[in-house]
Amino acid sequence: MKEFKTITEISGPLVFVETEEPIGYDEMVEIETPNGDVRRGQVLESTSDFVAVQVFEGTSGIDRQSSVRFLGETLKMPVTEDLLGRVLDGSGRPIDGGPEIVPDERRDIVGAAINPTAREYPEEFIQTGVSSIDGMNTLVRGQKLPIFSASGLPHNDLALQVARQATVPEDVAEDGEGESEFAVVFGAMGITAEEANEFMDDFERTGALERSVVFTNLADDPAVERTVTPRMALTTAEYLAFDKGYHVLVILTDMTNYCEALREIGAAREEVPGRRGYPGYMYTDLATIYERAGRIEGREGSVTQIPILTMPGDDDTHPIPDLTGYITEGQIMMDRDLNSQGYQPPVNVLPSLSRLMDDGIGEGLTRSDHAGVSDQLYAAYAEGEDLRDLVNIVGREALDERDNRYLDFAERFEKEFVDQGFHTDRSIEDTLDVAWDLLSMFPKSELNRVDEEEIEKYYEEDESETVEATAD
Amino acid sequence: MSQAQDIDIDDADGVIESVSGPVVVATDLGARMNDVVYVGDEGLMGEVIEIEGNLTTIQVYEETSAVSPGEPVLNTGEPLSVDLGPGMLDTIYDGVQRPLDVLEEQMGAFLDRGVDAPGIDLEKEWEFTPEVAVGDELEAGDVVGTVPETESIDHKVMVPPDFAGGEVESVEEGSFTVTEAVVTLDSGEEITMRQEWPVRKSRPTVDKQTPTTPLVSGQRILDGLFPLAKGGTAAIPGPFGSGKTVTQQSLAKFADADIVVYIGCGERGNEMTEVIEDFPELPDPQTGNPLMSRTCLIANTSNMPVAARESCVYTGITIAEHYRDMGYDVALMADSTSRWAEAMREISSRLEEMPGEEGYPAYLAARLSGFYERAGYFENMNGTEGSISVIGAVSPPGGDFSEPVTQNTLRIVKTFWALDADLAERRHFPAINWNESYSLYREQLDPWFVDNIDDDWADTRQWAVDTLDEEGELQEIVQLVGKDALPEDQQLTLEVARYLREAWLQQNAFHDEDRYCPPEKTFLMLTAIKTFNDEGFEALDAGVPVPEITSVEAAPKLNRMGTASDYEEYIADLKEELTAQLRDLY
Ligand SMILES: Nc1ncnc2c1ncn2[C@@H]1O[C@H](COP(=O)(O)OP(=O)(O)OP(=O)(O)O)[C@@H](O)[C@H]1O
Numbered sequence A: 001m002k003e004f005k006t007i008t009e010i011s012g013p014l015v016f017v018e019t020e021e022p023i024g025y026d027e028m029v030e031i032e033t034p035n036g037d038v039r040r041g042q043v044l045e046s047t048s049d050f051v052a053v054q055v056f057e058g059t060s061g062i063d064r065q066s067s068v069r070f071l072g073e074t075l076k077m078p079v080t081e082d083l084l085g086r087v088l089d090g091s092g093r094p095i096d097g098g099p100e101i102v103p104d105e106r107r108d109i110v111g112a113a114i115n116p117t118a119r120e121y122p123e124e125f126i127q128t129g130v131s132s133i134d135g136m137n138t139l140v141r142g143q144k145l146p147i148f149s150a151s152g153l154p155h156n157d158l159a160l161q162v163a164r165q166a167t168v169p170e171d172v173a174e175d176g177e178g179e180s181e182f183a184v185v186f187g188a189m190g191i192t193a194e195e196a197n198e199f200m201d202d203f204e205r206t207g208a209l210e211r212s213v214v215f216t217n218l219a220d221d222p223a224v225e226r227t228v229t230p231r232m233a234l235t236t237a238e239y240l241a242f243d244k245g246y247h248v249l250v251i252l253t254d255m256t257n258y259c260e261a262l263r264e265i266g267a268a269r270e271e272v273p274g275r276r277g278y279p280g281y282m283y284t285d286l287a288t289i290y291e292r293a294g295r296i297e298g299r300e301g302s303v304t305q306i307p308i309l310t311m312p313g314d315d316d317t318h319p320i321p322d323l324t325g326y327i328t329e330g331q332i333m334m335d336r337d338l339n340s341q342g343y344q345p346p347v348n349v350l351p352s353l354s355r356l357m358d359d360g361i362g363e364g365l366t367r368s369d370h371a372g373v374s375d376q377l378y379a380a381y382a383e384g385e386d387l388r389d390l391v392n393i394v395g396r397e398a399l400d401e402r403d404n405r406y407l408d409f410a411e412r413f414e415k416e417f418v419d420q421g422f423h424t425d426r427s428i429e430d431t432l433d434v435a436w437d438l439l440s441m442f443p444k445s446e447l448n449r450v451d452e453e454e455i456e457k458y459y460e461e462d463e464s465e466t467v468e469a470t471a472d
Numbered sequence B: 001m002s003q004a005q006d007i008d009i010d011d012a013d014g015v016i017e018s019v020s021g022p023v024v025v026a027t028d029l030g031a032r033m034n035d036v037v038y039v040g041d042e043g044l045m046g047e048v049i050e051i052e053g054n055l056t057t058i059q060v061y062e063e064t065s066a067v068s069p070g071e072p073v074l075n076t077g078e079p080l081s082v083d084l085g086p087g088m089l090d091t092i093y094d095g096v097q098r099p100l101d102v103l104e105e106q107m108g109a110f111l112d113r114g115v116d117a118p119g120i121d122l123e124k125e126w127e128f129t130p131e132v133a134v135g136d137e138l139e140a141g142d143v144v145g146t147v148p149e150t151e152s153i154d155h156k157v158m159v160p161p162d163f164a165g166g167e168v169e170s171v172e173e174g175s176f177t178v179t180e181a182v183v184t185l186d187s188g189e190e191i192t193m194r195q196e197w198p199v200r201k202s203r204p205t206v207d208k209q210t211p212t213t214p215l216v217s218g219q220r221i222l223d224g225l226f227p228l229a230k231g232g233t234a235a236i237p238g239p240f241g242s243g244k245t246v247t248q249q250s251l252a253k254f255a256d257a258d259i260v261v262y263i264g265c266g267e268r269g270n271e272m273t274e275v276i277e278d279f280p281e282l283p284d285p286q287t288g289n290p291l292m293s294r295t296c297l298i299a300n301t302s303n304m305p306v307a308a309r310e311s312c313v314y315t316g317i318t319i320a321e322h323y324r325d326m327g328y329d330v331a332l333m334a335d336s337t338s339r340w341a342e343a344m345r346e347i348s349s350r351l352e353e354m355p356g357e358e359g360y361p362a363y364l365a366a367r368l369s370g371f372y373e374r375a376g377y378f379e380n381m382n383g384t385e386g387s388i389s390v391i392g393a394v395s396p397p398g399g400d401f402s403e404p405v406t407q408n409t410l411r412i413v414k415t416f417w418a419l420d421a422d423l424a425e426r427r428h429f430p431a432i433n434w435n436e437s438y439s440l441y442r443e444q445l446d447p448w449f450v451d452n453i454d455d456d457w458a459d460t461r462q463w464a465v466d467t468l469d470e471e472g473e474l475q476e477i478v479q480l481v482g483k484d485a486l487p488e489d490q491q492l493t494l495e496v497a498r499y500l501r502e503a504w505l506q507q508n509a510f511h512d513e514d515r516y517c518p519p520e521k522t523f524l525m526l527t528a529i530k531t532f533n534d535e536g537f538e539a540l541d542a543g544v545p546v547p548e549i550t551s552v553e554a555a556p557k558l559n560r561m562g563t564a565s566d567y568e569e570y571i572a573d574l575k576e577e578l579t580a581q582l583r584d585l586y
């Protein structure tokens, strides 16, 4: 270990130290203040005569007399199966009063990239029991599917509902995989104690805590620490998935706070900022988090990620949702209007997307009509939504019968398909049945996205007659 | 420097002065710009990108955690190069041409660092058939023989472009490795199946010509409205989730190129895995052979080192040029050029260069045009003709096309396929906006379509364009007063345009039949909609009300033309039905 008392400059979260010996890039650092406080940090830049250190717990109280120790290794996460059931702080230290953690191994938290040739393409359907997800934005094992939300919207309720209800129907699970267990890794970054409790209470009530590892960096915890919390969480998740065979669901909330911490560090380093002051490398940085979802050939487990972010100003072109959307495999979009109408969960399916849906659904996985039904629902709802604007101007009477039917559909779609409540668990059959109920409002010839055989099989004849009768 | 060569360390080696992410500064390094160096105790591969006095700045192609000042830097004295030879097809590389399957064998599922592997297998023997004889005079670029590289492609062995040439002294025939001489010249030059070429320098040709043949894509909206030429350039910008990757992959699968180079530049790992899993299974519509046998993949995903992302487009286009030199038509897809530009920005900002627009380096425009300039329809040194078509995806922040990468790209490329978030939201795929997109090749390619597909190609296309234009104008009125307020003929036009959009422009990339649409089918489908239009207007003239015309039983069948398995019969029958039913109305 190399120890120096040669701090030359302290600026925001950064400390600059003169060194006589070479220090490795990314190495861990401990800084001891004169009153004995120990802060942890990491080397951001190393030159032959000085080193820039980013301090996780904040620099207040550090002075030029503080001593700086370089630990000679990069930041590690102690991993073991015993982490299940434990609650840790944002740097991976237990805060639940439980026994000390005896690690199996200590792993670098900057995970190496999975070689694309070693990946297995994700295609196992996860039934979340939520129609707007299962029916139209299907989640599969190994996917990264964020929730794009905004302040005041019930994204946590949706995340909890998914964590509670997620199952993989037996006939979808690959052979011999029956025994693989399910685990949750929860990484909280800068959320309020109240929000954190909401999660903890639900985990405890449902017994989920036993199969969970919880990392908490709360709103009043050091901001810089947030840059390591998700990496701690994902290192644990990878270990559980790829070494121990668990199917791990990783919930990271709130990625917006993570990005704010990145911005803070960038500003302290006086970097040339990118869009709206966020670092130019934020895309790459976020990718090193989100890309740690997936499956690996020949390994049992999987890492599925549901990151949550709140869009500043409800704006999905803001760099945080924008860069996230460019990396993740779709997004579930929460909607303020639907929420104010009381719809639960207030998912707006139109801007939502699951890119891995196509290979995860259909015959043998969900049902053969799934893809067509989903496409048809999208097209019909989009058309109904458009007409709502028109109706405001010209009134319903100016619309023809076809248009009126689309308007009715949009209404019923939101009430019956989307608004199922946070405590209703719908099987994929239930979801598709609700969908056919709605689609049968249209004459068969309008259903041009669904195969003709499927229409014959699932179309509900009387449904359209009743509607036609009322429309006349 | 290519990894196939023995490293010849000279005394011009240096010492690390500082490390910051992918950027390392060394002192006392006697290297030239763009030389490849090996950095630190682990020998991480890097490239010299700036020299200032005794300080040399290096971009490192691997993770630099724990690398520290004082460690050595070794100079190879060679620029970043690729190995060119048989074995590049049916292979997946990272951004500096390391075969990913070899890396997996050496270090398992996760990409470790400090591991090198040659771009082409140096041990493998290939069957060489000469095409020259002793006494022949050869010049640089000439073909000396062929090697069956894959089921689909014969690899041509050529005299390297920088050779002097001369008279053939000896010729071999049979099995050889890529490093053994197969032809020797009286100049003393030995020709092997392997060449090396620096990635940042384009391979020489004789002449660039005006392209007149389309790169047939099998995508209706592209072939029909916005065709790309063999040797042309196209940009496909769009916000996240609008269909850039799906379109690029469809092109990689179905375009009638001989060779496809697909570059995943800073995008998702799973997307590359999908290609690796799908392409060996899918048949090439031209040859029936597995698609992989004409494909070279380059994957530098978003979480792989950013410096190697910067170089991956050059690695790709140099490989493309090598096949072009053999006389092949090559299609290169880069998904996404924005990630490449961001890699430039990231490196540039670490160098503390003066930033240009939005933090991108001032040389952004020059780099982009330098890259697209390497596309074209060429006369090669050996007299053959070959082409490189380049299709670059662009990922504008916030979907806003006014940003520097989109704008600088649009100044160069001749085809613009604008993706539209609104269309994608309503699942109108491909979400290519037909009002904003354009192809400057349209007129010069029309003769080919007229000769090869149908005399009426250009006229029918024009009818479709006009109808869609008219719909756009009418929709604005409808938004104000509703459809019923329009005169009858305009109502009918709206209905026809709806079929153009839903039955013709839309194409489902995931439907076994619909995903590939040969231009013959593209044309026939259009004529069916035109039949509905023409017969419909006849009926209207005869006094039939619009609702009766639009609700003829056969009309919705137009929507199933794309997915019909025997489309010729389906469309012929449908036209007859439409005509009969519409004439029955009066
Ligand atoms: N031609 C098509 N047919 C059917 N679906 C399509 C088509 N094009 C796009 N899609 C749908 O849109 C989704 C997103 O497309 P894609 O992944 O190509 O977007 P992208 O523009 O590459 O986004 P990003 O910039 O985030 O990579 C796909 O997963 C698919 O569901």
Ligand SMILES: [Mg+2]
Binding pocket: B244, B245, B246, B267, B335
């Ligand atoms: Mg993409």
